[in-house]
Amino acid sequence: MSVSRYMLYFSPDLINEPITYRMVKDFDLMINILRAEIDDTGGRLIISFEGSPSQIKSALKYLTDNKVQIQELNEYVRKDAEKCTDCGACISICPVSAFVVEKPSWKIVFLSDKCIACGMCMDACPTGAMKQG
Amino acid sequence: MKRTVEEINAKIGKGDAVVMTAEEVVELVKKEGVEKATREVDVVTTGTFGAMCSSGAFLNFGHSDPPIKMQKVWLNDVPAYGGLAAVDAYIGATELGENGKKNYGGAHVIEELVAGKAVKLKATSYGTDCYPRRSIETFVSLKSMNQAYLFNPRNLYQNYAVATNSSDRTLFTYMGKLLPNCKNASYSSAGQLSPLLKDPKLRTIGVGTRIFVGGAQGYVSWEGTQYKTNVPMKNGVPSASARTLAVIGDMKQMSPDYVRGIYMHNYGATLAIGIGVPIPVLDEDVMKNCGMGDDQLFAPVVDYALASRNRKPLQEVSYADLRSGQFMLKGKKCRTSPLSSYHKARQVAEELKRQIAEKEFFLTQMVQSMPEERAMKPLDVHTREEVE
DSSP: OEEEEEEEEEOGGGTTSOHHHHHHHTTOOEEEEEEEEEETTEEEEEEEEEEOHHHHHHHHHHHHHTTOEEEEGGGTEEEOTTTOOOOOTTTTTOTTOOEEEETTTTEEEEOTTTOOOOOTTTTTOTTOOEEEO | OOOOHHHHHHHHHHTOOOEEEHHHHHHHHHHHOHHHHHHHOSEEEOOEEEEOSSOEEEEEOOOOSSOBOOSEEEETTEEEBOOSSTTEEEEETTOBOSSSOTTOBHHHHHHHHHTTOOEEEEEEOOOOSSSOBOEEEEEEOTTTOSEEEEEEEEESOSSOOEEEOOSSSOEEETTEEEOSTTOEEEEOOOGGGOGGGSSTTOSSOEETOEEEETTEEEEEEEEOTTOOOOSOEETTEESSOOOOEEEEEEGGGOOTTSEEEEEETTTEEEEEEEEEOEEEOOSHHHHHHHTOOGGGOEEEEEETTSOSTTOOOSEEEEHHHHHTTEEEETTEEEEEEESSOHHHHHHHHHHHHHHHHTTSOOOOOOSEEOOSOOOOOOOOOOOHHHHO
16 A cells, blocks of 8 residues: 555546545545646646555546646755755644654755645745755 | 963973863863862863854955945845944844845855855945946855854853743744744753853953864954843753853954855744853852753753743753653653754863863963853833833
8 A cells, every 4th residue: 555645636527536546446546636626727636545555546647637737745845955954944834743853963854755735834934945945 | 270371371381281071071070079070181172163143244345445334234125234444344244135045044044155156245325426336246255255253142052941832933033943833932042061151150251262263263353232141040040041242353263164155944043153262160169050961951941832021931951851842831742852962062162172272272270250140131111211
């Protein structure tokens, strides 16, 4: 079993499709919706899939075939090590504790596999080190 | 056990001085006690690296031909103050640019200069008989300028509030992003490494004290603005913001590692700077204070949802609790964020220790001590007669 996080973009004509239902029913995935937004340009869903690698692969193919755009979330936000001063302003802002203090160096480490792409760290960083990837 | 600054300098000269960082002496005092630590250690180095808004640089550009009396001055489109002699200017850290980049200010100009980069200078004038030129646009750098020194009216706050937000919306403040319903809190002091917390009454720090400023050897030049002594104390140390220092240092000797322009979202620009102060261990009283750990140092938690100077602290919290990542506030878990880099504060203290051990940095006897008592005055709307 593995867990992967994705951002799914739906065009407006796909909004009425029960995509997440298919993920559970047809591909036997455990899903966790981390964030969902719909506006006049379509929908955006941040979702975590838990299942076997082959189930996840088939689900991703189904999504692509149905014209859902997929972005793996590990690349959504990145930390610019040159700009980061290791202050820690991001630590208490992140809802999933993706920033940790490495002891004993007191350097701030960004665990990108925990990131759910909420973007809350980006305007909390005084040096502008957290950027959309 | 007593020693003088002269004796310590003689030991530094011989390469015999024992220098430890404030963090190291906290451990030493816990293990060996104050008396033994006093005998063993000659100098304690402190350090901090954080946002210090009341900072800025005096610059002298040199004269153009024909000469100009610069009335309005911009550096990378950030206004600098030109109400000085013809080609002198002061650029303040929090001044914002006029080119539409709202996250770029005087602090960023200072960072670029310290990093050796060229910045665009624009100046205008009304023209005089002796200074006929009315405008100039050119590039300047630390290499091209005559003098460039940071002269910061308020740095090194002795302790500072911990900021939280009880309101139901996110606040963007000079203390960073504060989530609703006291979900987080930010703090800015380096605690057990912070210079003025380790010498609470400034017995060893005064006008003329040589310090580490942004990588250069600089000096304490005066009491800082908003310096105050009438504050609550805990364990003999202020448990709220108290003394401050005005400091000076040559930008040409500074390093971009310790001088950074930062931008607090929806608040503004400010300068993050690394400053370290060496504390001569004159006697056991000095060592006792240097040995105070994060568990003995406290700060007030302040609700920034109330934008009033009369807000009362919600409670006190130790730096040990703040540094643990969370503390209990009104019965609920509150996560913490430092705004000053402990990693870099330690780097400052370590670098200062190295410089003293390698005879590059000698201590100074202060020229004048700081005020023993000072209260901070508010600003109210008065008539002329009331304030004369």
